[in-house]
Amino acid sequence: MSQRIVIDSLAFGREAGSLHGDLNIAGLTRVLDLLADSAGYLTYRVDGRVSPSNRSQLQLQVDGVLSLCCQRCLEGVEYPLAVRSLLEFVDNEGELTQEEIEDDSRDFLAAQKELDVVALIEDEIILALPAAPRHESCALPKAGQGSAKVSPFSVLTGLKGKA
Numbered sequence: 001m002s003q004r005i006v007i008d009s010l011a012f013g014r015e016a017g018s019l020h021g022d023l024n025i026a027g028l029t030r031v032l033d034l035l036a037d038s039a040g041y042l043t044y045r046v047d048g049r050v051s052p053s054n055r056s057q058l059q060l061q062v063d064g065v066l067s068l069c070c071q072r073c074l075e076g077v078e079y080p081l082a083v084r085s086l087l088e089f090v091d092n093e094g095e096l097t098q099e100e101i102e103d104d105s106r107d108f109l110a111a112q113k114e115l116d117v118v119a120l121i122e123d124e125i126i127l128a129l130p131a132a133p134r135h136e137s138c139a140l141p142k143a144g145q146g147s148a149k150v151s152p153f154s155v156l157t158g159l160k161g162k163a
């Protein structure tokens with residue numbers, strides 16, 4: 001199943017384009033490396049508009065649940081994803097003022113005739129994920145866990161047998 005969605009970044013903003021749909025998580029190849037489980041879908045929405053400074057912008061939303069790999073026990077940790085990004089397209093980065101570069105309300109990208117929306121969504125997901133996901137409480141996996149711990153009752157049974 002192809003998940004390629006290509007737009008002209010400038011035209012999409014000028015024409016106030018809008019796209020939405022589902023993405024198969026298993027098809028997001030760069031995100032997959034970070035997941036414990038690739039089942040399910042994410043929903044996305046992309047809206048184009050023009051900024052007050054007359055640049056093309058994309059408002060990007062991605063929602064869904066990802067199963068990340070817990071850094072402690074290596075099992076899946078459910079992570080509710082809610083990406084909200086505002087991207088603004090510029091002809092070249094040299095045209096940005098220092099004030100704009102320091103402005104965290106939006107990110108700047110080079111304008112592209114053929115912008116790969118799925119690749120952009122993957123970038124934004126990767127940026128939004130925690131660096132070291134963990135369960136709130138879980139144990140490190142240990143070899144032979146359970147059998148190593150001797151229950152007081154099994155000790156009693158052992159004594160009974162000897163009596």
Ligand SMILES: [Zn+2]
Nearest residue numbers: 070073135138
């Ligand atoms: Zn864990």
